[in-house]
């Protein structure tokens with residue numbers, strides 16, 4: 001059996017209106033990128049996110065791939081949804097006793113990768129993940145919808161279960177029981193704030209000379225270099 005992927009013919013970069021405009025203005029942009037583009041990668045992240053949001057129809061545009069380092073040394077990647085960028089740090093949430101939680105508590109080196117197809121852009125972040133304090137965990141938990149809160153309460157994310165139907169029944173039971181009282185945050189449900197060390201921006205260009213810009217933190221200052229595609 002073989003799954004053939006027609007990788008030669010991918011219609012990339014994605015020909016959205018916005019991207020097309022970028023390709024037409026590419027030579028001009030190259031000349032001005034060095035001079036005019038922001039030296040603040042957090043601002044640039046926000047600009048790119050907004051640009052994608054304006055044209056994107058995906059259900060979770062904040063989805064990103066979070067990698068942690070497994071206790072066996074293998075990298076371990078999964079999608080999460082970015083909750084916020086606060087004071088230049090990237091916030092994700094989930095239980096601390098899940099695999100990602102245990103791995104990040106043991107080794108806080110983390111990476112996040114975003115791929116935004118409409119604007120043809122990728123952002124890679126490497127940084128240090130520190131757990132949220134109780135107050136912030138409470139705030140993010142309150143912001144979740146009730147079903148998600150109940151699932152967080154009854155499910156031990158990533159732990160084995162002999163019969164998944166047990167959880168479906170439990171969910172139904174809790175939903176009918178707890179309609180007026182707020183769902184309490186399980187103590188292990190929290191999240192991490194990732195302080196970036198490096199942020200790399202890549203955008204597709206029609207001539208395949210994709211633009212790459214790497215920011216590296218040095219204390220409170222960001223250094224920037226351009227990378228070959």
Ligand SMILES: Cc1cc2nc3c(=O)[nH]c(=O)nc-3n(C[C@H](O)[C@H](O)[C@H](O)COP(=O)(O)O)c2cc1C
Pocket residue numbers: 060063064078079080081082092093094095098099100101157158
């Ligand atoms: C688009 C998308 C967004 C997700 N967002 C989250 C999230 O914000 N938090 C979370 O714990 N899991 C989220 N998940 C589920 C995770 O991918 C993963 O299954 C879960 O966190 C368990 O991972 P772990 O066993 O490595 O801890 C998301 C999955 C997808 C596909």
